[in-house]
Amino acid sequence: MSKLGKEVLIGIIPAVLAFLLYMGVNLLPVLLVGVVGFSLYFVSRNRTGGVGVTASSGRKSRSGRTPSYLTFEDIGGQERAKGELKEALDFLIHYEDIQKFGIRPLKGILLTGPPGTGKTLMAKAAAHYTNSVFVSAAGSEFVEMYVGVGASRIRDLFKEAQSRAAKENKQSAIIFIDEIDVIGGKREGGQQREYDQTLNQLLTEMDGIHTTDTPRILIIAATNRKEMLDSALLRPGRFDRHIQVDLPDKKGRLHVLQIHAKNKPIDDEVSLDRVAAESFGFSGAQLESVMNEAAIYAMRDGDSRIRQPHFSQAIDKVMMGEKTDREATxxxxxxxxxxxxxxxxxxxxxxxxxxxxxxxxxxxxxxxxxxxxxxxxxxxxxxxxxxxxxxxxxxxxxxxxxxxxxxxxxxxxxxxxxxxxxxxxxxxxxxxxxxxxxxxxxxxxxxxxxxxxxxxxxxxxxxxxxxxxxxxxxxxxxxxxxxxxxxxxxxxxxxxxxxxxxxxx
Structure with a gap:
């Protein structure tokens, strides 16, 4: 509803109520019906709006600031995974070219790997790479005690993606579902669960995606537990590509550290290569925490720049926790x-x-x-x-x-x-x-x-x-x-x- 429509409605309603009261009409039933109707409208708005939605765009905002979008260059340590994902996204971008070879664009991409490796960041970068509307949701948002609520939210998610793409004149939309194992777990025989209805609806929606239609819809999902997913989700025609997003190697860790060091005063004698070597087995999220903790240690010591000992302390902090004040005998x-x-x-x-x-x-x-x-x-x-x-x-x-x-x-x-x-x-x-x-x-x-x-x-x-x-x-x-x-x-x-x-x- 437009702002003008709301103002007109706010002006009319008191006038109508005053007229009915003047005519001697009992307003109690009218008020009860109005309260119930407003409550239902408010709840429905919350349900459809509860799914987190963001759109990526390359344009600058009116204030002159650059919008907060993410590119693949901003993600370090995942060169192989980014290469695989870009190839899959190129099918979405160069639709006319792939038609010459009879290639069907992908419907779904599954990102798997340990926590903190950048799966969500890669999905956001994919939206910018393809100039698509980006609609995101977490698996937990579809889990409710009421039967059918999860399935209805799945339908709303796909409708939201299509309507936003049409409204913003985009050729494609990316739907990202994080922690998909919450709703996509293996179905067991016996009693029907709410999770099963939600999964069935997701499978139905994915089958209903026609890659020749505009806007074209691509599903990207992320999970840490691929082995728990139902086989119906993993088959070709639904999640066509399974991309493993692993912990970064030393070269990847160095890239991640360099990205997060851009806004920090690093001392000239600091060797980020040594920090990358000492942080074997760290995820991208842990490496970001190392940079942040090193800056905190430098501030505590009153230094104007972050030095090598601060990074050593930060690695210990991320790996084992902060120093404690325990008094042992x-x-x-x-x-x-x-x-x-x-x-x-x-x-x-x-x-x-x-x-x-x-x-x-x-x-x-x-x-x-x-x-x-x-x-x-x-x-x-x-x-x-x-x-x-x-x-x-x-x-x-x-x-x-x-x-x-x-x-x-x-x-x-x-x-x-x-x-x-x-x-x-x-x-x-x-x-x-x-x-x-x-x-x-x-x-x-x-x-x-x-x-x-x-x-x-x-x-x-x-x-x-x-x-x-x-x-x-x-x-x-x-x-x-x-x-x-x-x-x-x-x-x-x-x-x-x-x-x-x-x-x-």
């Missing part, structure tokens, strides 16, 4: 120090020059931690390399056993990590069980294989740490007093023990 500090030294000694022995720092400062849930020097990105591991990782994880508990005769609850996370690595060995055929499917192996066989692997590696770890018992004694006082043991200091202590062994031999 001296005995607890001694046990934690021995525990972390156990990790560090094994790490330095199996991966020389890998230890950057041993810290006794509580951070997050950890009472202490070992910071490692950046290593090259690695995605394939041999049996011996996985065994070395397990030994590093076991080093803390073995050190406690050496000096206290038993373990503490501080080894719980280490054991979880070690058991996960053993599971990787089993699934990769790197154990005595051979090449097996874990689901086809009995629990007893798995427990025996696990016990054999862990028992053998615990013995190897204990034998290694016993060689460097003197390093524990020499490092313990420094670590408790200073709370930090530099990697170079630590290596010097280990080297002195090795030199003594050579001399005595």
């Amino acid at each position: 001296m005995e607890e500090r001694r046990r934690v120090a021995l525990h972390e030294l156990g990790h560090a000694i094994v790490a330095e022995e199996v991966k020389p020059r890998s230890v950057s720092m041993v810290s006794l400062s509580p951070r997050g849930q950890a009472l202490g931690y070992v910071r490692h020097n950046p290593q090259q990105d690695q995605y394939l591991y041999t049996k011996s390399e996985i065994e070395h990782q397990i030994m590093i994880a076991l080093g803390g508990s073995v050190a406690e056993e050496m000096f206290y005769g038993g373990r503490s609850t501080g080894s719980r996370n280490d054991f979880e990590q070690a058991l996960n690595l053993v599971g990787t060995m089993v699934d990769s055929g790197l154990t005595g069980l051979g090449i097996v499917d874990r689901r086809m192996v009995t629990k007893e066989e798995l427990m025996k294989a696990n016990a054999d692997i862990m028992g053998g590696l615990i013995d190897r770890t204990r034998e290694l740490l016993e060689r460097f018992r003197t390093v524990f004694e020499m490092s313990l006082d420094i670590l408790i007093r200073e709370e930090v043991l530099n990697g170079d200091q630590f290596r010097a202590l280990m080297q002195s023990i090795k030199d003594k062994e050579k001399t005595s031999a």
Whole structure:
């Protein structure tokens, strides 16, 4: 309704009510009907407007400011995924060219991958790339306790995309559904669920998309759990392309850091390449947080520029949490120090020059931690390399056993990590069980294989740490007093023990 129409209506209604009151008409039923009608209208407006809708446009606003759209150049670390997505979007843009080859434009693109890798950003960039209307919704917006509400919202979403494209004179519209696994999960037999009706409606709408019609509709969906989606969604003709959006490699991480460093005062001596190396396994969202936390640390220290130590602190913060004010007893500090030294000694022995720092400062849930020097990105591991990782994880508990005769609850996370690595060995055929499917192996066989692997590696770890018992004694006082043991200091202590062994031999 236009603004003029609203003003006329506001002026007429009081006049009509006054006339009816003058004529002696009972206004109570009229008012009740009016209230009910207004309530229904308001609720329907909220339901259709509850789906988040934004449109991308290349034009500047009247105020002269550039609108907040996103391009593929603004997304770092996903060159392969962006290339795949651009190729799929080109089918939407160059419609006349692909008709010569009889190619059917895609109806749906599914973006899968870990959280924080940029799936939503890529969908927004796709709208700008194709000059399309962008309509977005989250899977949770279609879930209601009332039967049929989710299905009706799906219909409204498609109608909204078509009407906005026609109104803005666009040739295409992109509908983005985030966390589609909420409504697109596998359907089970038996009782009909509200989720099933919503999914059925989505399938019906996707089947009703005619790629020859204008405006052309493209569905882009994102999920972290592709394995949970119903097979009817994944078949060709619905989601035709499945694009994996993985965690960025070192080159990708450097690109992400450079993008987020544009508006920050970075010191000239800072090496973003080193930050990218130290942040192995970080997602794009975590890298953005690293840049933000580094700026916060610089502001706390009163520096005008962000320096390298600020980035090191920020990586620790994102990885393990903020420093805490826990006051541990001296005995607890001694046990934690021995525990972390156990990790560090094994790490330095199996991966020389890998230890950057041993810290006794509580951070997050950890009472202490070992910071490692950046290593090259690695995605394939041999049996011996996985065994070395397990030994590093076991080093803390073995050190406690050496000096206290038993373990503490501080080894719980280490054991979880070690058991996960053993599971990787089993699934990769790197154990005595051979090449097996874990689901086809009995629990007893798995427990025996696990016990054999862990028992053998615990013995190897204990034998290694016993060689460097003197390093524990020499490092313990420094670590408790200073709370930090530099990697170079630590290596010097280990080297002195090795030199003594050579001399005595």
